[in-house]
Structure formats: C-alpha cells, structure tokens
Amino acid sequence: MKIAEQTYTLKTGEEILIREGSIPDSGALLDMVREYVLTSKFLIVSPEELAQTVADEARWIKSLRDSQNSLLLLALHEGRLIGNIDLTGSDEPGENPTGLISMGMLQAYRNKGLGSILLKAVVDWARANHQLQVLCLQVVGANTGAMKLYRKQGFEVANRQTNGFSDGEGNRSDNVVMTLSL
C-alpha cells in the first residue's frame, strides 16, 4: 500500500473517504468516468478511451499499482465511487522523472473542495516519494474552476496552444499544459 485511507469533510459537510484504487474497482471506476465525461464539456477523451473494457481498466490499474512512481486515488461517499485522480510516473531509468496527472468527479460533487483534497493528496505523496521531479497536467483554458484549483496548488502554465481544443460543438478554447516542480 502506498498511502493510508483517510476521511475528509467537504465544504458541504459530506464525509468522503479517499483510498488507493485496486483491481476490483475496475468496473465501478470505468462506469463513473464514463458518467462524468458526459457531464463535462472540457474533458479531452478519445473514442479509444471510451471504448475501454473492464479488463483494460484492470490492466491499467495494475500498471499503476506496480509502478513505484504512480498512484491512483479514489473518492467515495457513503460507499459510492464519486471521483478519482491518477498520477502516471515514468519508471524507465534515464527518463525525465515526470508524473502526469488526470482527475475528475461526478457533477454533483464539483465545487465542494473535493478536487483540492485529491490534488493535495497526490502532490504531497509525490513530494514524499523523492523520485519524481515534475508533475504535469493538461487542461482546457476555459475550465476556470480547474485552472484555479491547479494554480492554488502551485501549478504554472508551461505551454498554451491557442484554440487547440474543440468541444465538438463549434466552441474552441486553449489547450494548456501546466507543471509543478517538486
């Protein structure tokens, strides 16, 4: 186990359990991600990602659990999976020790402080891990809440591709890469 499970309280008073994800979570995680992808206009998800099977998800979770530089955290409310964050770190010797972060949650739990709790947990873990040097993430410039959350945790814009994102309905926004030096 990389991290002990812990209970947090959201701004609304709801109690949330944060714990590491494991292979039996595969089906529920896949269902939850599909659900929140449908209710976010800012997520960059390829058709291949949406076509993932439970077995694909299980392999992906195993790869994160087997990697000493990677971490998958799940948020649960009253036993139900409501959010996730994953950090995929490079393990290859000689590779730049960078970790890529991705996160999301069900619509009903947004703007209640859960993203801040999840991101802080991952950044604290990466800092204590002593192997990764840089954390990196990709965000749509118009995703104001996400940009605020990442800035608050110390991430800075490293690259901005103007109008590089399309929501598929004719709206364009910047594709932004943010990094945090550990």
Ligand SMILES: CC(C)(COP(=O)(O)OP(=O)(O)OC[C@H]1O[C@@H](n2cnc3c(N)ncnc32)[C@H](O)[C@@H]1OP(=O)(O)O)[C@@H](O)C(=O)NCCC(=O)NCCS
């Ligand atoms: C983006 C996401 C992960 C953020 O998590 P969250 O739990 O909603 O974030 P938090 O509540 O911890 O923090 C968001 C902050 O932005 C603020 N905010 C939200 N929308 C805002 C807006 N339109 N303008 C200004 N500030 C905004 C909130 O008030 C909060 O600020 P505070 O911490 O000072 O109170 C979550 O909303 C989500 O899953 N969205 C859908 C998927 C997604 O976009 N994933 C990220 C892909 S990069």
